[in-house]
Amino acid sequence: MIGLVAAWRAVAAMFILNGALFGIWASRIPAVRDRLDLTHEALGYGLLFMAAGAVCSFPITGRLTDRFGAVVLTRIIAVLYTLSLILLAMAGGFWALAACLFVFGAFHGSMDVAMNAWAAEVEQTFDKPVMSSFHAMWSLGAGLGALSGYGAVQVGLTVVQHFLLAGGLVAGFALALSWVRWTSRQSALAARSGFALPSGALVLVGLTALCGALGEGAVADWSAIFLRDVSGATESVAALGYAVFSVTMVAFRLAGGLAIARFGPVATARFGGVCAALGVCCVVSAAAAGLALAGFALMGVGYAVIMPLAFSRAASDPHVPPGQAIASVATLGYGGLLIGPPLIGILAEMLTLRLAFTALLPLAVLIVLLSATLRPVSLD
Numbered sequence: 001m002i003g004l005v006a007a008w009r010a011v012a013a014m015f016i017l018n019g020a021l022f023g024i025w026a027s028r029i030p031a032v033r034d035r036l037d038l039t040h041e042a043l044g045y046g047l048l049f050m051a052a053g054a055v056c057s058f059p060i061t062g063r064l065t066d067r068f069g070a071v072v073l074t075r076i077i078a079v080l081y082t083l084s085l086i087l088l089a090m091a092g093g094f095w096a097l098a099a100c101l102f103v104f105g106a107f108h109g110s111m112d113v114a115m116n117a118w119a120a121e122v123e124q125t126f127d128k129p130v131m132s133s134f135h136a137m138w139s140l141g142a143g144l145g146a147l148s149g150y151g152a153v154q155v156g157l158t159v160v161q162h163f164l165l166a167g168g169l170v171a172g173f174a175l176a177l178s179w180v181r182w183t184s185r186q187s188a189l190a191a192r193s194g195f196a197l198p199s200g201a202l203v204l205v206g207l208t209a210l211c212g213a214l215g216e217g218a219v220a221d222w223s224a225i226f227l228r229d230v231s232g233a234t235e236s237v238a239a240l241g242y243a244v245f246s247v248t249m250v251a252f253r254l255a256g257g258l259a260i261a262r263f264g265p266v267a268t269a270r271f272g273g274v275c276a277a278l279g280v281c282c283v284v285s286a287a288a289a290g291l292a293l294a295g296f297a298l299m300g301v302g303y304a305v306i307m308p309l310a311f312s313r314a315a316s317d318p319h320v321p322p323g324q325a326i327a328s329v330a331t332l333g334y335g336g337l338l339i340g341p342p343l344i345g346i347l348a349e350m351l352t353l354r355l356a357f358t359a360l361l362p363l364a365v366l367i368v369l370l371s372a373t374l375r376p377v378s379l380d
Contacts, residue, residue, distance in 0.1 A: 002180050004126045010180040011122055012137040014074050014115045017174035019141030021085050022108060023246065024166050026142070026220045027149020027239045028159050030228055032088070035159070036097060040225075040353065044345015046098050047221055051339045053102035054109030058331050061110040070117035071182050075175065077114055081107035082171040089160040112334050113327070116311075118182075120326060129257055132308040136253035139304070141170070142220070143246030149224075150239040198328040202320065204373040205313050208269070209333035211363040211370075212306030215276060215299060217340030218360060219245050222353070223296055226283070230354050233289040241296050248300030256305040265309050269374045273367030276302025280361045284354055299360075306367060307333055309374045316376040 033043050065073050084104040091097035119134045145166065152162035198206040223241030227233040252259075252272075259268045275298050282295030310333060314325035347356035 002182065004122075004128065006180050007122045007126070007182060008130060008133070010178045010182065011115065011119050011134055013174040013177035014078060014111070014118070015134050015137040016141035016144075017078055017170055018081070018108070018111050018115060019138035019143075019246075020145040020148075020170045020174075021081055021141075021167060022220065023142035023145025023242060024148055024163060024170075025085060025088060025104070025145075026242050027146040027224060028089075028152070028162060029221055030224050030235060030238060031153075031159050032091075032097070033225070036091070036094060038094065038097075039349065040345050041349030042094055044342045044349065046094060046101055046342075047345060048339075048342035049098040050101040050105030050108075051335070051342055053105030053107075054112075055331075055335050057106040057109040058113055058327075058334070061113040062327055065114050065117050070114050070121060074111060074114040074118055075178060077107055077111045078171065078175060078178075081111050082167050085167045086160075086163050089158075089163040109334060113330065116326070116330060120311075121182075129312075131311055132253050132256045132260075132305065135308050136250050136256075139246045139249040139253060139300075143243050143250060145170070146239060146241075146243040146246060150236055150243065153236045153239060197331060198314075198325075200317075200319060201373065202314060202317060202325060202328060204370055205310050206329045206332035208367055208370040208373055209307055209310035209329055210336040211367050212272075212276075212303045212310075213333045213336030214340040214343070214363055215280075215360045216303045217337040218344045218357070219296060219299055220337075221341035222344050222348075222357075226353055226357065227289050227292055230352075231286055231289040231292045233292075237289055241293065244293050245296040245300040248297045249304045252301045252304035253308065256308065260305070260309070265312070265374050265376065266371050268305055269309055269371035270368050272302045272305055273364050273369075273371060274302070275299070276364035276367065277361055278302075280357065280364055284357050284361075302364065302367075306374075313374045313376055318377055 038046065061073070084100065084107050087100045088104055091100045119131060123130050148166040149162065157165070220242055223245060224238040227241045228235060228238040256268070279295045279298030279302055282298060283292050286292035286295060310329050311326050314329040317325045344356045347359055
């Protein structure tokens with residue numbers, strides 16, 4: 001068996017890749033929208049196909065992971081996910097984009113499930129609280145992907161050129177680092193059961209994860225458009241919206257272990273909900289890009305530890321096996337990450353994009369109210 005450092009590095013590379021491909025896409029959404037001349041509503045419906053692809057992939061990937069192992073499946077999906085990003089850049093119309101988004105969402109969701117299963121194996125094998133650090137690497141990758149969009153605009157790369165270059169480089173780097181000898185556990189019983197929606201106390205845990213993920217997904221796909229269309233930022237500055245969100249999320253996820261140990265999971269989650277609410281207020285009230293960027297940064301702090309805390313709480317549930325509990329919460333959580341963008345698009349068409357973002361405020365308040373549900377059962 002390899003050591004913790006090598007295992008952590010391998011899994012972290014996969015999280016970085018998954019986040020980077022998502023960030024690369026998010027940073028160029030305005031360019032894709034303009035090239036295809038899409039309205040807010042049309043873009044929102046297109047992003048709904050991405051959410052549908054992810055949701056459809058969860059139960060299938062769960063069974064495949066148990067049958068073939070998380071490591072093998074994570075690596076295979078990583079290659080397919082990279083190729084699906086490049087397909088997005090080549091879409092020539094709304095329906096072609098919708099089909100590509102469905103495929104992109106399916107591989108994004110599949111890789112999320114597989115790599116989190118691998119992460120759980122590492123955490124359980126070495127008995128170290130490393131899940132939050134893996135999610136920090138996802139955010140780091142997403143931020144780097146978004147920054148690549150800023151650089152691509154500055155040097156005049158087309159979307160196709162950007163996706164080919166950035167996607168190829170990060171995929172090659174991540175796959176090389178992930179190549180370690182690790183044997184995944186398999187369970188025939190789990191393979192037949194697949195994924196289930198949360199039940200009992202896990203319903204509120206899943207709802208809390210959903211509130212955080214909805215906000216995270218909304219910022220990922222709409223921050224650049226908000227900054228450009230509402231705040232009047234240039235395209236290069238608009239690409240920084242998701243970047244600053246991801247940077248603050250990385251920082252607080254890396255510090256999350258210390259915060260949880262010092263203040264406890266409930267207080268940490270409550271602080272996150274308050275920060276998210278303040279961030280939303282800054283964004284929707286911003287008349288210029290500076291305040292909006294500050295709001296996105298606060299939202300990054302706010303949402304940082306919600307998903308890792310939800311996974312930790314699920315794993316400690318006394319009534320549901322850890323794997324099934326984590327999978328059920330992930331279904332709601334990652335579903336929210338992908339449902340948020342189309343929801344914002346539909347609301348933006350009905351109201352305005354600024355008012356659509358206000359829908360995230362009651363969700364942030366709900367995180368504060370539900371923070372007690374994230375306390376692991378083993379804690380007093």
